[in-house]
Amino acid sequence: MSKSSSNIFKLTLTAVLSAAAFVLMFVEFPVPVMPAFIKFDISDLPALFGAFALGPVYGVIIELIKNILHVVIKGTTSAFVGELSNFLLGASFVLVAGLIYKKSKTLKGAVIASIAGAAVMGIICLPLNYFVVYPAYVKFYHLPLEAIIGMYKEILSPVAEVPTSNALFNCLLIFNVPFTFIKGVIDAIICIAAYKPLSKLMKGKI
Numbered sequence: 001m002s003k004s005s006s007n008i009f010k011l012t013l014t015a016v017l018s019a020a021a022f023v024l025m026f027v028e029f030p031v032p033v034m035p036a037f038i039k040f041d042i043s044d045l046p047a048l049f050g051a052f053a054l055g056p057v058y059g060v061i062i063e064l065i066k067n068i069l070h071v072v073i074k075g076t077t078s079a080f081v082g083e084l085s086n087f088l089l090g091a092s093f094v095l096v097a098g099l100i101y102k103k104s105k106t107l108k109g110a111v112i113a114s115i116a117g118a119a120v121m122g123i124i125c126l127p128l129n130y131f132v133v134y135p136a137y138v139k140f141y142h143l144p145l146e147a148i149i150g151m152y153k154e155i156l157s158p159v160a161e162v163p164t165s166n167a168l169f170n171c172l173l174i175f176n177v178p179f180t181f182i183k184g185v186i187d188a189i190i191c192i193a194a195y196k197p198l199s200k201l202m203k204g205k206i
Contacts, residue, residue: 013050013053014054014058014061014062017047017050017062018061018066018069020046021043021063022065022069024041024043025041025043025070027042033155034175035151035154035155036151037151038179040179040183042190043086044090044093044183044187045187047059047063047093047094048094048098048114048191049191049198050094051095051098052098052101052110055102056095056096060091060095062094063086064087066087067086068083081132081133081137082133085129085132088128089125089180093117093118093121093184095117096117097114097118097188098113098117099113100113101113110192114188117188118180118183118185121181121184122184123177126169126172126176126177129176130172134148134168148168149167159175
């Protein structure tokens, strides 16, 4: 494949994966052990596939295009906070996973890369939600922080006092961090399972 053909292929695949990621943003499900406003989706899956197939930068680009499309289609009802959060978390996931996989393009490397990316995404979600997302929800949606914490307390009442005296921190640590990590792991499992046959298909081998 010539350099120009390779670039066209990469751009085309990036566009296709971005569109798929955008569509998957609308396929979301409530999680019984999480507050109702938190939904599960696999929209990071195409970006992870792109990071493995094309490189980590392309994975980040797919995350960016996905969220830009979401803003264009749905407008600014969330004051860009939801899209910003989705981009930063997704980008951290696929960037870390893509960088590690780039150095070890094996099944073991993909597993390690995916777990590391999911772990980083889980860790980042705590300060991002604590300092940016939830304060923005309070400001733009006029939803009292006490009401948000109350949704968590309905699921696990001691969360407001344990393990620290900071109720919001506790909620994010006990609920959001493991949820975000598991979400990344599920994306990774699907990606790793489908990566080999899909990569062969793209190269015209099957």
